[in-house]
Amino acid sequence: MKNLFLFLKRKKERRVPSARMNSRSVVSFLFWMGVLAVLFFTTQSYLRTAFLNEKVNGYQDSTHQELEKMVDDGFITSPAGEAYTEEFVRSFINIPLKEEERKKRSENLSTYLAEGLTLPDIENSANFKGERKLLRISLHERIGKGENAYYTYNVSYETLKAPPQPKKGEKKVPVTPLTKKVMITVPVATDGQNFNVIEQPYFSNVPSETRLSAVKNQEDDSKRNLKNEDELKRFATQFFTSYTENTVSEMSYLMESPESLKDLYQYRGVENFKVYDSEKNTYLIKTLVLLEDGETGIVTKQPFSITVEKKQDKFYVKKLLHSIGG
DSSP, X not given: OHHHHHHHXXXXXXXXXXXXXXHHHHHHHHHHHHHHHHHHHHHHHHHHHHHHHHHHHHHHHHHHHHHHHHHHHHHHTOHHHHHHHHHHHHHHXXXXXXXXXXXXXXXXXXXXXXXXXXXXXXXXXTTOOEEEEEEEEEEEEEEEETTEEEEEEEEEEEEEEOOOOOOTTOOOOOOOOEEXXXXXXXXXXXXXXOEXXXXXXXXXXXXXXXXXXXXXXXXXXXXXXXXXXXXXHHHHHHHHHHHHHSOHHHHTTTBSSOOOOTTTEXXXXXXXEEEEEOSTTEEEEEEEEEEEETTTOOEEEEEEEEEEEEETTEEEEEEEESOSOO
16 A cells, blocks of 8 residues: 555656646747747738838829929919010010110019029120110910920010211101011029029021911712712701701710700701711711801801711711811
8 A cells, every 4th residue: 555655656746747848838839939920920010011111102202293293384384484474575675765764674674584694694785776665475385394494475576776866957867667576485493482584585586487288088089979979968968957956965866976056056058068988888978067157147167077877777977077087
């Protein structure tokens, strides 16, 4: 009995270290799992933050570029910029005859100029004995280049030289004014609040007048469909009559993209009516439509190109263009 008691006691004592070892293993396992979890979530958080930062930076760059473009475009098209440069041109072109008025002109022009640019850098009118008057001015174009803008004006001015003093007994010689048409370009910049002329304005010739060719029917008349022309002319008369009498919703029964001239014009006929084959059961009509203004009685000739499709013995407008060349 004593021996059995000693055996059980020793067995119990041998189990204690095993239990302690298992407890330590669990704690160690949980500790390292916690460390790994912290590392994992820290890494994920860093990567997510880096990704979001990259996206945000991309959006910021894009937004900044858009804002810069808006600022530049706003500067170029600014009514204030146009008013500023036009007033400068008016002061610059007009040169008075009297010395006192010329002095005021010089003082006024100096207020437009950027730092480092003076009126003597732009002109020397000391030897000009006479006056120069602006007759007409109109904006031709405005162009932006970075932070600068260039306003170009068409101007017409008159130069009148002072006549020489007649000798005793001689009559005063009349002077004929000289008229000139030129273009003047004014380089300006802004700090967002004020404008300044940043470089010498320069002159250039007014573009020569051009005569562009009118839009014409580009279809080959040898491919005209004369066989169906009368039938389609009857349809065109019906269509354009409805076009001037029906509402837009009512025109949806006759055309794919409905429109209407109701209460604006009255149909009075067609001229230069031509029909061409298109796809199967589809025709291209080109014509001038005579439309009368009900208030004045004036008849205008308006160009149309309409693509007509025939379905179940009925015509339907698939496409309408307000041009003979479309």
